[in-house]
Amino acid sequence: MIPEQPTLPGLKAAAAGCEACDLYKTGTQTVFGEGAVHAKVMFVGEQPGDREDVEGKPFVGPAGRLLDEALVAAGIDRTRVYITNAVKHFKWKPAGKRRLHQKPNAAEISACRPWLDAEISLIKPGILVLLGATAAQAMLGRDFRVSTQRGQFIERAGLPLMMATVHPSSILRAPDDESRELEMAAFIRDLQRLATRLKG
Numbered sequence: 001m002i003p004e005q006p007t008l009p010g011l012k013a014a015a016a017g018c019e020a021c022d023l024y025k026t027g028t029q030t031v032f033g034e035g036a037v038h039a040k041v042m043f044v045g046e047q048p049g050d051r052e053d054v055e056g057k058p059f060v061g062p063a064g065r066l067l068d069e070a071l072v073a074a075g076i077d078r079t080r081v082y083i084t085n086a087v088k089h090f091k092w093k094p095a096g097k098r099r100l101h102q103k104p105n106a107a108e109i110s111a112c113r114p115w116l117d118a119e120i121s122l123i124k125p126g127i128l129v130l131l132g133a134t135a136a137q138a139m140l141g142r143d144f145r146v147s148t149q150r151g152q153f154i155e156r157a158g159l160p161l162m163m164a165t166v167h168p169s170s171i172l173r174a175p176d177d178e179s180r181e182l183e184m185a186a187f188i189r190d191l192q193r194l195a196t197r198l199k200g
């Protein structure tokens with residue numbers, strides 16, 4: 001249940017007991033958003049990964065390290081932004097000794113939506129950055145395509161200004177060094193556009 005007068009610690013504590021979908025049964029813990037309470041920018045990923053599930057913090061694993069690198073390159077200070085996910089439990093299936101990431105489905109995304117809405121209402125960011133298709137489609141609808149609309153600023157009534165870009169994990173999955181470098185450069189360009197907007 002969302003507290004009536006939410007604070008960030010209050011929301012985090014309430015979300016820790018969330019059973020709105022079945023993912024709490026297999027995730028280690030709820031991984032709530034983290035960052036500056038008056039952040040001008042909120043980044044929204046898909047869901048915590050294996051590392052985040054263990055540490056209880058968003059974007060601290062390999063995708064988080066890549067995001068950190070891109071933020072530094074774009075001149076954005078991570079300590080001044082807020083970072084969260086559309087879904088706050090790690091969804092996975094066993095693959096030998098490993099836990100293999102599974103994409104959250106529409107029911108899981110909408111079960112978790114009240115937490116994201118509460119974070120947006122509390123932080124009141126000027127800009128939401130949607131990392132990858134899950135976050136972008138959760139906020140902008142199923143027809144939204146990151147491939148064709150990335151980097152654009154999008155206005156929707158009742159919501160902060162939004163910009164969608166790729167998910168850092170997609171850069172990690174690039175087939176070779178050359179395409180990884182190209183994809184990283186394009187990701188940094190999107191973040192630089194964001195940095196320019198923040199200054200202006």
Ligand code: URA
Pocket residue numbers: 045046047048049052057058059060061063064085169
């Ligand atoms: N991928 C995400 O979408 N979120 C995280 O927190 C980590 C990896």
